[in-house]
Amino acid sequence: MALQAAAPPAAPRAVAPGRAPRTAPLAAADAPDLVVRGLRKSFEPGVPVLDGVDFSVSRGQAVALIGANGAGKSTLLRCCLRLIEPDAGDVRLLGRDMAGLDARSLRRLRGEIGFVFQKHNLVPRLSALTNVLHGALPRSRLARPWFQSCAPRALREEALACLDRVGLVDAAARRADKLSGGQSQRVAIARALMQRPRLIVADEPVASLDPSSGEEVMRLFAGLIRREGLTMIFTSHDLSHAIAYADRVIALRRGVIVLDRAAADLDVATLRALYD
Amino acid sequence: MTDRASPAGPPRFERPSLGAFAAYLAIALFFVYSLHGTGVSLGDFFGGFPQMGRLIGEMLPPSTARLDAVGRALLETFQMAFVGTVVGVLISVPVAVLATRHLTPHPALYHAARALIAFFRTVPDLVWALLFVVSVGLGPFAGTLALVVDKIGFCGRFFAEAMEEADRGPQEALSAIGASKLSLVVCAVIPAALPSFVNTALFSLEKATRSSVILGLVGAGGIGIELKVAMDLFNYDEAATIILAIFALVVAVERASDVLRRRIL
Numbered sequence: 020m021a022l023q024a025a026a027p028p029a030a031p032r033a034v035a036p037g038r039a040p041r042t043a044p045l046a047a048a049d050a051p052d053l054v055v056r057g058l059r060k061s062f063e064p065g066v067p068v069l070d071g072v073d074f075s076v077s078r079g080q081a082v083a084l085i086g087a088n089g090a091g092k093s094t095l096l097r098c099c100l101r102l103i104e105p106d107a108g109d110v111r112l113l114g115r116d117m118a119g120l121d122a123r124s125l126r127r128l129r130g131e132i133g134f135v136f137q138k139h140n141l142v143p144r145l146s147a148l149t150n151v152l153h154g155a156l157p158r159s160r161l162a163r164p165w166f167q168s169c170a171p172r173a174l175r176e177e178a179l180a181c182l183d184r185v186g187l188v189d190a191a192a193r194r195a196d197k198l199s200g201g202q203s204q205r206v207a208i209a210r211a212l213m214q215r216p217r218l219i220v221a222d223e224p225v226a227s228l229d230p231s232s233g234e235e236v237m238r239l240f241a242g243l244i245r246r247e248g249l250t251m252i253f254t255s256h257d258l259s260h261a262i263a264y265a266d267r268v269i270a271l272r273r274g275v276i277v278l279d280r281a282a283a284d285l286d287v288a289t290l291r292a293l294y295d
Numbered sequence: 296m297t298d299r300a301s302p303a304g305p306p307r308f309e310r311p312s313l314g315a316f317a318a319y320l321a322i323a324l325f326f327v328y329s330l331h332g333t334g335v336s337l338g339d340f341f342g343g344f345p346q347m348g349r350l351i352g353e354m355l356p357p358s359t360a361r362l363d364a365v366g367r368a369l370l371e372t373f374q375m376a377f378v379g380t381v382v383g384v385l386i387s388v389p390v391a392v393l394a395t396r397h398l399t400p401h402p403a404l405y406h407a408a409r410a411l412i413a414f415f416r417t418v419p420d421l422v423w424a425l426l427f428v429v430s431v432g433l434g435p436f437a438g439t440l441a442l443v444v445d446k447i448g449f450c451g452r453f454f455a456e457a458m459e460e461a462d463r464g465p466q467e468a469l470s471a472i473g474a475s476k477l478s479l480v481v482c483a484v485i486p487a488a489l490p491s492f493v494n495t496a497l498f499s500l501e502k503a504t505r506s507s508v509i510l511g512l513v514g515a516g517g518i519g520i521e522l523k524v525a526m527d528l529f530n531y532d533e534a535a536t537i538i539l540a541i542f543a544l545v546v547a548v549e550r551a552s553d554v555l556r557r558r559i560l
Contacts (some may be wrong), residue, residue, distance in 0.1 A: 072511045102471055129473035140468035152481055157473030165481050207468075214472055 028063025050114070051075040051101065052218050052250040058108035060091075060098055061275075068094045069105070076250060081241075083265035083282070084254040087294050090271040092254040093222050099130060099252075100220065113217055130157025133211025135221040139203040143196035147187060147206045150195050151178040181209040185239060201232030204292035207240060211250035219244065225260065233257065237264050258290040351407035354535035361533060365521060369540050372517035373548070375510070378440045383446020383503075384496045388434050389452035390447060392480055398458060400476070412455070415448030420506050424515035435516025442503050442510075449502070450495055457491035458484050490560045497552035504548045508541050 053076040060069040063257030068091045075185040076082050084092045097103040099110050099287050101117050110117040133154075141150045145166070152164040155174050170178070174286055182188045185205040195203060204224060211219055221240065241264050244251050255261050262282050270278035270293045278293060311319065393399050394408035423441035431437050458480075466482040474482065485492070486525020518537060525534040 100471060102467065126473040126475060129471060132472075134468065134471035136464065136468055136471075139462055140464040142465045142483050143462075143487050145482075153469060153474065153478075154472060156469065156475070156478045156482070162470075163478060163481075165478065210468075210472070255484060 032255065042093055050078060051111075051253070052078050052080075052113055054109075054111040055095075055099065056096070056109045058098055058271045059106045060064045060094055061106060067274045069108075070100065072076075072108070072271075072276055074269055074276060076252060078250055079248050080267060081244060081251045081265045082253075083261035083268045084252060084271065085218060085256070085258065085261050085290060085293070086254075086271035087260065089273075091274040092271055095271065096220050096222050096252065096254065100132065100134065101125060110191070126157055126287060130214055131217050133208075133214050133216035133219040135204070135207050135211050135219065135224045137223040139200075139207040141195035141198075141203055141206055141210075145195060146192050147182060147195055147198065147209075148175070148178055150190040150206055151181050151209045151213050154178075154181070154210040157214070158228065165251070178209075178213055181212045182206070184212060184243065186207045199232070200228050204228060204232070204236050205239060208236070208243070212243065216249065218250045218252070221251065223254050223256065226256065233260075240264065261285075262287065312352050343403075350531060353529075353531040356532065357535035357539060358530070358532035359536065362506070362536070364399035365518070365533075365537055365540050368511075368518040368521045368537075369544055372507045372511070372519075373437050373504065373544060375439045375442060375475075375499060375507040375517055376548075377456065379442025379507070380446055380500045380503045382439075383443040384450050384499065385445050386443070387450035387454050388485075388492075391453045391458060392484075394451060394455040395458040395484075398476065398480055398484065408451070409455075412448055412451035415444050416452060417448075420445040421509060421513060424510045428514050433514040433516075438507060438510040438517055440517030441515060442506060445506065446499050446503065450499055453495040454488070455490060457488035457495070494556060495557050497556055501549050501552055505547055 053075050055072055058069050058072040059067060061067045068089075072091075072095060084095065086092050094103060098105040099112060099117070101110075101120075112128060113131060115124075115126075117125070120128060122167075141147075142153070148167045149165075152167055152170050152174060155164045155177070159174065164174050164178075167175060167178070179188055179191060182191055185208050187202060187205050187209065190202060190206075191197060195206065198206065207224075219240070224240070225236050228236060237260050240251065240253070243249070253265070262285055265282045268278065268280060268282050268285055268290065269276055270290065272293065278290075331458040390408055390412065390496035394402045394412055396405060399405040399408070410457035420441050423444045424438055431440065461484050465487065466479055469479045469483050507517045508519050508522075511521070512523050514520065518541060522534060522537045522541075525537060534536070
């Protein structure tokens, strides 16, 4: 049963447990970074994974998407970026209608959105620095930063600065498959930062990490987003993370939004009831 | 302890269906027919032993009279194998990208690339050598071209399979951040498939070294022609030198590729 029908986006609370108040004001909240209307997707006929999803995310907001396995969280994120083509509905991302974009414009838009995956998805045989440089691929036309050895100096320095921001500049030369799970996820975040993103999308970014590494990664996210004033949408099964690190929580069940409320008004027990 | 009888379990052998039985029988009959068709004869086999003994006797000791010519021919053989492999591998990479289902720019290009690879692979290198001898003339260039075509068929298939099996996670990540397909191939697919590429390329070099010996028999350069002439003129001691030289070259290439494989992978 839905605890509350999809409500209008809530204003972020002043102080969330485990995080400092956001310094980036929500003055531009009237221009949502993401607007989703009537989104539908089925992989099998008659079995909707997303069944008419409507929500919007204001600039500077951190939104947690929660729900049981198969609720449609990952599909929703992928449909927003057209990594999976939705069957119906509209998505406006950073003010642009996703359905109307040709391949080149789509790539350009994706370049402004940092996507962090559950399993970090780094290229294992390449160095941490090269993986971070890949974040600049969409905006580098002539000098392609395919490998750190052939990247322009300015990009190389920027990538090192991104690694520094996640505390891994000393591991720049190490191969990605020699890093721990937490370090790999931090490199993936550095790659997202290298994109100079306006929005960060993270699909269960700490699901494959131990609790302490997971906490570390979420704190890193929260700090970066607070400092940069970015918008963030993340999915998580860790309900305490959803409450601690998001301004707003959206819950999905069988492809339908069953809760959309300010994180400050929620507790773990309330969210856990959604999984029953 | 219990007195319960142990369960019978499944039968050790399943009784074949009538169709399967007929298929087994047909295969066995065709094998017997093929033995007859190829003239296999144990009598001839054992009867040939004294002849083989005489041949080996005439081969020993191997002649050292034409060592310099044999050395030059051996070097040319390896040069054909090396150039044929390097050029073939370099051409195979883009062909294999086109022949990889999720990387090809268009389904028609996928089918065309697959057909080309299958054609190059199924026609033996000796046949390619015959064709190139006619088109570019006798000599090592014809043999090298034959090896290039053979490597495209061989490496193209294995490179494409390696790229299809490469972990899709990093590819999805680069797609999600807006990387072009070319960047995706260079940054995510090739690094993931690199161990397989190296393995296949080194195996190709070994195979090309063995092939380049044979190509000489049709006039496509290399040491094969030296061997044929020595055998035709009954210079078996010189033939023995050539066979030993070929053996040394093949073993050296295999050992070198083993060392490279261990270092790179």
